[in-house]
Amino acid sequence: MQNITPIDLLSAAIRRERERLNLSVTELAKRAGIAKSTLSQLEAGSGNPSLETLWALAMALDVPVSRLISQPSRQVQVIRAHEGTVAVSEQGNYAATLLATCPPGAQRDIYRLRVQPGEAKLSRPHPPGTVEHVIISSGRARLGPADQPQVLSAGDYISYSADREHVFEALEPETTAVMLIEQG
Structure with a gap:
């Protein structure tokens, strides 16, 4: 293989x-x-x-x-903490690891985020109807719509419309989160 x-x-x-x-x-x-x-x-x-x-x-x-x-799907998929396909921001302090995808026709992606303090990651609007769901796993972050970000701590959850500018900024070193992006 x-x-x-x-x-x-x-x-x-x-x-x-x-x-x-x-x-x-x-x-x-x-x-x-x-x-x-x-x-x-x-x-x-x-x-x-x-x-x-x-x-x-x-x-x-x-x-x-x-x-x-994403790789072709398997019946059982385990992604260990330091595995997976990682994409790093040009700013260097924001990395996203794709954890799961939906089959064709479905529109849901799940990412594990690892973010360091520094410049906030400002994201452009996604397609209309896109919603982001985020759970902070460790650390603290300021995130959400660019015009009304919220400060979240470990265990906190937020969801927001991502079809407008939105932001993610780590407030502590090694801040981690799980993000689910719904499109459709």
């Missing part, structure tokens, strides 16, 4: 979804707001995309990020 790397999954998925929409590399790069050379490298199986690049591509392709980076 061949060991498929995360970049192999990403490369094949970007090409598959781009071809599904009959888009050229140039047109997809333009829609996503990324350099054509960056997209070409990703489709060639090289490069190390930031979380922002993954989100931009997913939005341009009208698919959840998980469709670009």
Whole structure:
């Protein structure tokens, strides 16, 4: 059995979804707001995309990020604390690990977040109707809609509309959380 790397999954998925929409590399790069050379490298199986690049591509392709980076499903799946497909923000203090996806037609992704204090992660609006659910596992964070963020501690839960700007900022080192994103 061949060991498929995360970049192999990403490369094949970007090409598959781009071809599904009959888009050229140039047109997809333009829609996503990324350099054509960056997209070409990703489709060639090289490069190390930031979380922002993954989100931009997913939005341009009208698919959840998980469709670009997830492995084929198995009956039983265990992801240990330091395993999984990790995407790191360009800011470097925010990393998201995809934990689970929904089958085709369903729109739910689950991520484990590990965030360090520093600059707040400001996210662009997701597609209309998107809702984020977050449970803080350890530490404290300020998160939610950019115009009304809340401070949460370990064990606290929040849900909010993510089809507007929203923010996540760790207030303590090694703040961790579980985020479920619903789209549809």
